[in-house]
Amino acid sequence: MKNILEIKNNLLKYNLKATPQRLCIANCLDIHGHMNVDELYFLVSQEFPTISVATIYKNIKIMLERVFIKEVKIPKQKSVYELNKAQHSHIVCSKCNKIVDIQLQTEELLRSASQISNFTLNESAIVLNGVCPECSK
Amino acid sequence: MKNILEIKNNLLKYNLKATPQRLCIANCLDIHGHMNVDELYFLVSQEFPTISVATIYKNIKIMLERVFIKEVKIPKQKSVYELNKAQHSHIVCSKCNKIVDIQLQTEELLRSASQISNFTLNESAIVLNGVCPECSK
DNA sequence: TTATTAAAGGATAATTATTATCCTTTAAGT
DNA sequence: ACTTAAAGGATAATAATTATCCTTTAATAA
Structure with missing residues (x-):
């Protein structure tokens, strides 16, 4: 169970500014393990009601580029995203x-x-x- | 190497009308093995210049439903489609x-x-x- | 062979998903 | 605290996919 500070430092390691919205996204992924775009938008909206869906997309995009997260493609389902961790x-x-x-x-x-x-x-x-x-x- | 008649009978087995366009799609998949939407549209257009991209989508959709074809999701690439065959x-x-x-x-x-x-x-x-x-x- | 009919094609509108833009705000590092 | 690049929000633009409507046609049976 990681705490927020740990997640924040991890973001910084990947050259990602640790904004509250981004921390929330990373935290959601940490807690839930695997989430698709809609689930992420829904959940983050609970904490940041004014967040734009574009922010979700922008974050997924840059987090994928920096390999902070990975995309998991699942047959017959929407892609989900997970924090980058040991191969599994x-x-x-x-x-x-x-x-x-x-x-x-x-x-x-x-x-x-x-x-x-x-x-x-x-x-x-x-x-x-x-x-x-x-x-x- | 299947011939057209064989493909046609196969389509009928799956309750899919063997239209020329559909035969061409199935034939392309048979010959090329794996194709994404764009590749399929491009190739089928050679033979049927007036085909609508909607027809490609409609066919992929129904062929997936009937399990005449399968979708293969590949990391970092567009999905490709293949004829349904033995597990591999x-x-x-x-x-x-x-x-x-x-x-x-x-x-x-x-x-x-x-x-x-x-x-x-x-x-x-x-x-x-x-x-x-x-x-x- | 022709007649019947459900299915399929083409054109295009509508919807959904994703990305780009623009301007404002803010985190990080002096 | 100051500076600045990065990030957020709103929204426009683009891309991908599906729906609609009307015409055509493949399959089946008389």
Whole structure:
């Protein structure tokens, strides 16, 4: 659980001015993990009722450029954004749409893929789909 | 290499009328494997100069609904579409942007993911990124 | 083969999503 | 506190996608 000061320093490390609106955006992403544009706009609006949706877009854009955040593309859903952190994969629940991070051992898969395809591989975007434990009760 | 008649019958199986424009779209996807909206519009326009871009969108929409085609979401790129076929993964070359299909053994990964997360898994979208053999020469 | 009909195409309007612009405010660093 | 580049808000502009309306046509059956 990061506090605001920690988030602020992190923003500054990425050469992003730590404005209240931006702090709120970063904090929302930190708390909720994955959010799409609309969810972010809705939530930040609670705290900053006059915020412009353009500010949300501008922030997403520059935060992506600086790699402060990353975009996660999910089949049949809107893209969500997350704070940049250690490489990981995602699982989506097809019932409640919850997205969770998962740390997968991908070395073997990548080695095999590289051998089959003759590609030099360096990144993997893995999104698994299923039903979460809560929804399958 | 499928012929037009084969594609036509396939369309009919999916309850899609085999119009010339639609046949052309399906044929383009068959030949090129993966195409985004713009590429599809451009290519189909060669054969049907008066086709409306709305027709491209309408076809993509209904073909997705009927699962005649599938959407492939790729990090930092526009979505591409492909004919529905046996489950497979994708590799993208970061130099020439080529997208190729790859058949990966995912059982082990899924089993492990399922154990870690307690999700009941049923689908996986895997997009690997690297440099293709041609581009790494 | 022709007749019938739902589906599809084309043109274009409408909507939605995203980006650009302009001007004001403010955070960061002296 | 002062300076300045960066960021916010409002809104216009652009891009992407969908809806509408009317005409045409592929599929099916008589």
